[in-house]
Amino acid sequence: MLLIECPYCGERPELEFVYGGQAHIARPQNAPDLSAQAWSDYLYQRDNTKGIHAERWRHTHGCGRFFNALRDTTTDHFIAIYKVGEAAPAALKTRKVAL
Amino acid sequence: MNGALRVDAGGRINRARPLRFTFDGHELTGFEGDTLASALLANGVHLVGRSFKYHRPRGILAAGSEEPNALVAVRRDDARYTPNLRATQVELYDGLEAHSQNRWPSLSFDIGAVNDLLSPFIPAGFYYKTFMWPRSAWKSLYEPRIRAAAGLGESPTQADPDRYSNRYVHCDVLVVGAGPAGLAAASAAADVGARVILCDEQSELGGSLLGEPDGARAPQIEGERASAWLTQTIDTLTRNPRVSLLPRTTAFGYFPHNLVGLNQRLTDHLANPHPDSPRERQWQVRAQEVVLATGAIERPLVFPGNDRPGILLAAAARTYVNRYGVIPGSRAVVITACDEAYRAALDLHDAGVFIATIADVRAQAYGPLAERARRAGLPVQTLTTLVGTSGRLRVNAVQLARIGDDGKVIDGVQTMPCDLVLMSGGFTPSVHLFSQSRGKLAWDDKAQSFVPAQSAERVRSAGSCRGTFALAAVLEDGASAGSAAAGDAGFANTARRPAVPAADPAIGAYAGALPQPGESTGHKAFIDWQNDVTTRDLALATREGFRSIEHIKRYTTTGMATDQGKTSNLNALGFVSRQLDKPIPEVGLTTFRMPYTPVTFGAFAGFARGDLFDPTRTTPTHDWAARNGAVFEDVSLWKRARYFPRNGEAMHAAVARECLAVRKGCGIFDASTLGKIEVVGKDAVTFMNRMYVNAWTSLAVGRSRYGVLLRDDGFIYDDGVVARTAEDRFHVTTTTGGAARVLAMMEDFVQTEWPDLSVWLTSTTEQWAVIAVQGPHARRVLEGLVEGIDISAQAMPHMSVAPGRICGVPMLLFRVSFTGELGFEVNVPADFGLAVWEAIHAAGQQHGITPYGTEAMHVLRAEKGYIIVGQETDGTVTPDDAGLAWAIGKSKPDFVGKRSLQRPAMAAADRKQLVGLFTADSQVVLDEGTQVMLERDQRPPVRPLGHVTSSYYSPVLSRSIALALVAGGRARMGEALYVSTPNGDVPVQVTSPVFYDSEGARLNG
């Protein structure tokens, strides 16, 4: 069970959280005009990172807030926790959805 | 023979406290401080079980938790019957009842032993190769037979009546293992003020020190005998309030972020456990720093016939003599590749055991221990291997052979009678927990073992679990690990070191099979005792092309028993390495998984069983429904009244009566479980337009609409009536099971996609009691109760919503129907739900008001073709598939799922569409989930057109009805299709999914 530091509440056990998948995948603003390929990429294509992964968590059984985290998938250690809307800390390459 | 096989004094048993116990019904005696294994050996019992596959007679190999052979069942009563316990870990208590396993009719004469003779026909991969065909025979024939013939213990026949508790705890330093390294580490950390937990799987703290001789031959620590140092060290730790000592506590798993699972056995060692005491306690320890002092396990040697009773690990025999005062045999042969065996030989010699010879496979044995053995007059033969053993139920002789300078075995064997064989292939560091923590291992050539290298967590290893074996070095290693751990946890790092004289270093280790003559003796050489895996099995696997150790493991099952290969993995690796002619590090290592030793299921369940297994949610009218005879069903966590049988009615009769009451008079139904979300804010309507498919801008205050929610993949996720109660406020209802996930999805969009929207979401599911009053008389029932609202057909048409009061309490009244009849849903604060329900029920008596349950609700809605999300939908159903395309706001620029609905495949004519089915025989009720087919009695493979999603008997229509998803269904109206039933395929006619009142006249009444 991971220990996760909610940016609003502090360190809490994983039981209080729900995983939210890969971070920084914004829903396209112009969804109805997107090509099938671009829409499919948005819907279904996710990284399967070995190493540092930007991901979303929600403190469901706490403040209810979503936030982002960088986690090393080889060790499960968190490298950074940051709020929704903030850029991932440097040195991380995030995949952009082709628009 | 009671007590005959004990030394007169010494050891950690209490000779003043004899304990009676039985083994397979034989009454025996041991002493307080004994394990079942030591007590059996003291009674001369070496044969304790039969092996898994070949039913070979097996004895006690080890003295600790690594024991692969001596698995027994301990019985207190029919429910308290624990199979597969290691006799080496079962503490003796007065009256203990133990049974051997895997034998019939008796341990000494076991019919299943014929498997041993048949073994040429049961090679590795036998199951995979032999029982392939026919497929049906696997379940009916092969599996039951294999299960009856193989396998170990039997399950208890009754539910576990014991209690199990659990505890979460934080500490600065967790020390796993209370041998010399662990004690030194815990002391060092405790000395500087750290909160320390020290756990050990054994009944006493002390680890390997417990197996050392006392008195003149005792090892010295800090100028005193090890036993005295042990007593004093434990005493100091016990008096420190910041230290928790947990004996009988196994660290079974290492989880991320330094969470370590401990399983503490509280009562298994007691003759009469207190009835209120939990049997076990599971600890979840979150430690700042962890010190692993888990020790090392002696490695057996692999030679033909190495599994006979009477063949023990050398260090285990030493423990039996020194700790338990047991003499495990009278005439011993020692076979070794490690100096430690000389120590065992010396201790046994001192206890009066005749050492016939010490056979050392190495060319040289000139370490201090070997010299001491020679000085004591013990015969030592180097370059000697063991090529065979004899003795049916206990070893009675061994065959030794010389190894030439070329490493090959020289012809000619020397037979040596004995009743005890001690073997040592060196020690394997216990890196299980370290490896579970994702730490990296490195190969240590000297110890022929993997040792911890790179930590992934805040963990360090100390002592023999990292290949440090000499006592002095172990103590120093433990103390410095404890100091460093405390330092990293924020305390002073004072390198405290106990002063110990230099001890004999243990040198030598062996991985693989001992050299054998070219001619095979035909005897099995076991690598994995518990799963009966031999050198021949591993050789077969490599011959058949297996290269990866992970594949070889699965093919041969080596290391896959409950002992997880504690004694076998390194020998398997060594053997395979030689077969493949690749160094061991290149062969690789299999994954270590939790639990270290088996853990009782009850310990994981803890208090979460029976009534506490899951929370139960009840509605405000629950007790009323129970009093009125309701039969409940579980809907997610809710208890919902399914039907209200009267006078012993069967379910179908009660449901028919309830349905007709709603159609002809009036019914009352508790709909409180519907999810309710209040969507509030100046952007509430924008938010709703983006989330739901419907157009919300045009919805007037005081009106409601059926809303459909998709995922972005275009498939239906949820549905429900949504009312606009103010310009900036929507009362959104969801399905009962979907309430939480719909709110989570909304929150996701609000927080992460559209943070610019001014909108707030609040779950109000449990704040409202919802009482549905449905049927032609519904208005008359409510007329006298409702205050402040004109509920006439003109003033309050279908789908209108109005605030008011009822019975003096505030109310939100919906004119809404899930039955197709004139209907209302009375929403009142939950605390008033029961009183209002009772008032409506009383007022409805003159109109024949009838409480109905979820079953009647299902029938009534199916008669109207109303879908239930999760029943008519399965995550692949679009609004159009379900006949709900009309709900979509066509002019909206976007909503969740819109882009996906534009995909050509989503409009394909052959998509499965919701239709009704009428069986040709109106009284046949189809099974839900059954396939719908184009033709009758097709031969497989059959490609079905779809499946039945809902099926009921409709009382008002006096016939069966069914909803189905059928490919191109709407174009098949009137067509005849077929649905399978237990009595064969039956014809059905495709029809509209609306079976009753398709014009909606009753709804608008």
Ligand SMILES: [Zn+2]
């Ligand atoms: Zn929080």
